[in-house]
Amino acid sequence: MADFFSFLSLFIYLISWIGFGFYFKSLKKEALRYAQLVLLTGFCFHTLFWVFKIYQIFTTSLLSFKFLLNFLSWELVLIYFLFILSPIKIYTTGFFLLPLVLIFLILSYFFPQEIFSPFSPYFKSLWFPLHAFTGLFSHGFLLFGVIISLMYVLQEREIKKKHLGVFFRKLPPLEYLDRVAEKCLYLGFIFLSFAIISGAIWSEIAFGNYWRWSPKEVITLILWLIYAVLIHQRVLIGWRGKKAAYMFLFGFSVWLISFFVINLFAKGFHTYGS
């Protein structure tokens, strides 16, 4: 039953993306409204799926890697709706965001069930959900920021080159994109910090030491430092716009390594590969 909901939401997201495509092409308000309604429907099913799934994970104490991807796609849609409620309107984002959501969902079907979290026996601790959710939400906000930064780069290039094409007409103003990326940066950074702290405390309680320099921990620290530098430069010097967008994209590549390569292939503490 739960899997059916997940599959259904995948299908509905696909339809919604086509709707966003129509909106991107025509900029008609109705197209946007329908696309968002469809997206919301898909999101409701997806949420139902997760209600079932989380219950299942906590009763069986088994967390497969494939559900992390699934959860990320759920989160990205949630973040989209959060930003739609904010006063800065960046509607065309849906058209760029949904492919990522769809890729994550489809990818999650390709990963075998057997890649389990190494911490399965320790789920009952309160620190685990805190660590997992903050970690996943930091990923969600940073990924959303990456999409926004990508849009920024596309828009900026057309304006700088003075060739005003498709993106100029359809994408939101640079300033808005920059402000949303900034928010994503702050939120992602805060969640990432919480994830690291809660992870360390949990590690101390469960295994007896705070930090053990495993590959996952190291690369997460690198990611944290990248975003810390970005925030520092932004607040003090005023790094914004293109430079910030490129830094975001750089952070994304580090995240890709951390999430897919280290998680799956590196041996050691905290990875799914061992």
Added chain:
Amino acid sequence: MGLDITILLIGLNHKTAPVEIREKLAFKNPSSHPLEKIKKEISSFKEGLFLSTCNRVEFYFILDPDKKNQFLTEFFSFIERESSFKWKDLEPHLYFLENEKAVKHLFEVACGLDSMVIGEPQILGQVKSAYKEALNYRTSGLILNKLLHKCFSVAKKVRTETGIGGGAVSVSYAAYSLAKKILGSLKDKTVLLVGAGEMAELACMHFVSEGVRKVIIANRTLSKAIELAEKFKGEAYSLDELPQALIKADIVISSTGAPNCIITKTMVNSILKPRKYRPLFIIDIAVPRDVEQEVNKLENVFLYDIDDLKSVIEENLKERKKEALRAQVIIETEVFKFQKWLKELDFYPTLRALSEKAEILRQNELSKTLKKLKNLSEEEKKAIEILTKSLVQKLLYYPINFIKKSYHEEGKYAISLVRQIFELDEPFKEISETEIEDLYLKIEEKSQSQENSSKNTDPKGILIQ
């Protein structure tokens, strides 16, 4: 039987006539509208519309085809009297379009396809007010009403379905829309005018009307800057203080008469840090240019000179021309629909459609009944057929007679009404028995309740009695 009206358009526009002729024919005298005079002096037309804008003067008339020559001579002498032109001098500048072509032309005009700047939106408003005038002077009737309403819906359709109005096509609007795309909302932004020239002032007005927060003026002679600053309620700087002014600004409009660049790359580079890399949009409308080309390469600085803006406009116009082709397709189909409506206003097609519809209904009902009554003799079948036929004929006698009798006066209204009542323009649809039952049941209930209420105590009624 053919159409008994002609739609005639007599007009001139920016392509066919120079402005000296257009302005004389514009009838700008506010005390008397040309339609008023024409109505008084010429009696050989049925309906009329007068459209005058800075780029065109057009008369639309609905005439009897027989009276066309008479009307034209009357109209020529009217024009000669009103303008000081001889008809011979004027004629080469005019275009005469009839029926389909006139309709098509009106649609094109309303959509802005015939305008100097293709797709400009003001023209629709001008057509609307021209129609209002025609209503005012009671020169608009059945045909023009339908034509103009059609015209408005076509224009709306073209605007929503094609990109004919998309993209900026004036320098100041192009600059404004670029600023919007770079800076988002302009409400909390500051505009810096470098040079107090008229061009910059004009461009700045656009930004001010869109609600920028503040205007700063930097000029070689400070007194001129102060003068302008008072006008915009802003601050004034001399050119030496330009870097300080640049730090505060988000949008820069530069238009000095200086022979070489006054905003250099080193100058802008030095202010990036104090600005905290806030985006800066520089519009250089001066010739020769005021701003070094290299400035565009700096981070978060966007420089557009007058040629860049013009090429943006050029691109947009090209795009609009492409969209115009799509608009033409829409217009063609709508002209066709209008022609169809006109033709159907004719008398015989309507009668034929009406009796055809009745015949289909009769045949359907007849075959249903005959299926139920199987043991009928040929004679009985024939009797039933005759019964149905005469029933239909007698019922249709009234509408047909009504149309015929009043054909010459308000006949077209009657025809159009009959077409609507009997749904002659819609595809045939079988009416289900339950639908009919429901309808009659409701009518009966209503009439009964009304009867009751009139019978029952009606204190007001009694009082009146």
